[in-house]
Amino acid sequence: MVQFLGTVRVTPALASFAPYRRQGSSFLLQRNGLFPFKRIIQASLQSSMFLLAYTTKLFIWWFHDLLIYFTMPFTKLLWLSMSPLLTGVFITDISSNASAQSPTEKSEIIFLGTGTSEGIPRLSCLTNPLKTCPVCSKAVEPGNKNRRLNTSILLRHPSPSGMRNILIDAGKFFYHSALRWFPEFGLRTIDAVIITHSHADAIGGLDDLRDWTNNVQPHIPIFVAPRDFEVMKKTHYYLVDTSVIIPGAAVSELQFNIINEEPFFVNELKITPLPVWHGPGYRSLGFRFGNVCYISDASEIPEETYPLLKDCEILILDALRPDRSSSTHFGLPRALEEVRKIKPKRTLFTGMMHLMDHDVVNAYLAKLKETEGLDVELSYDGLSIPVRL
Ligand SMILES: [Zn+2]
């Protein structure tokens, strides 16, 4: 038996400009065959003046469509070539129009993904005839909190020109996370992307940003460490060096900003990198903004990073599995040790694998509040929390 899992349809070159075309004019003529002419004949019987007006209108529609059809590729090229000169100006305008948020609206973090690289449920668990994984079996159910995609958050904060959306990481499943949560939370623009490190579950979705830069905004600023930018030059060479792209092809328009382990600003918001080890000799960045510290991929926190975590109120921290750490990630026991050391007011764990049953682990963590006063819990995809910046 052969099962088709998907089909590929070749798109005509100019079809990508279809949304720009006026509906119901020349297209209607083709689809309805001689129908408009039949109407013309009927009309002419009633009034020769009406015939003249009708045919003139048809001609204007046809000419208008023809003009748009052939000039749109050049208009798009002109727009893209000018966009670097318009940095900030258009982003500001588009954000303010599209977000349409009240200036009094509060900052928040939306968890777009809280799971490991392969996602939860694991396919191998679902196809296992013995069905030995209760977490993956539950994760299939719609709305179940064990369903987790690649670790990523969206930071929303008000600015004089409207709400700004800062994305941290766009991994392999970014499209699916965005598909699930952007419409749900009324999100439109991506005003910046900050990269923690260059593993596939953090940068694998950069290509999907093309939908934003083609249809929502002219470009997206990316903030990335030099070592990760070097990786992107190989994994996403055509996004870094756009000279290799066939003219007219529409890929993500990204503006790369190299960050070091020093504070930097995004939309007037100060972001402080939190350098951590993500396996021996491999550096990843957490980020602090306001009272929030976000560390999604860590196996060790260097001593020099702890002062940057001082007085952290909300800590979002890597916790891969319930029993032990791996070579690249904190397990729950080690993550709890770090919480006791950093002493945030509230902690949300992220990056959980399929051994972390949401309800079971949260019940265990709730007891720590009673015994130790620790406010710790697991995050989940789609969770939104207010933050103070
Ligand atoms: Zn599983």
Ligand SMILES: [Zn+2]
């Ligand atoms: Zn990683």
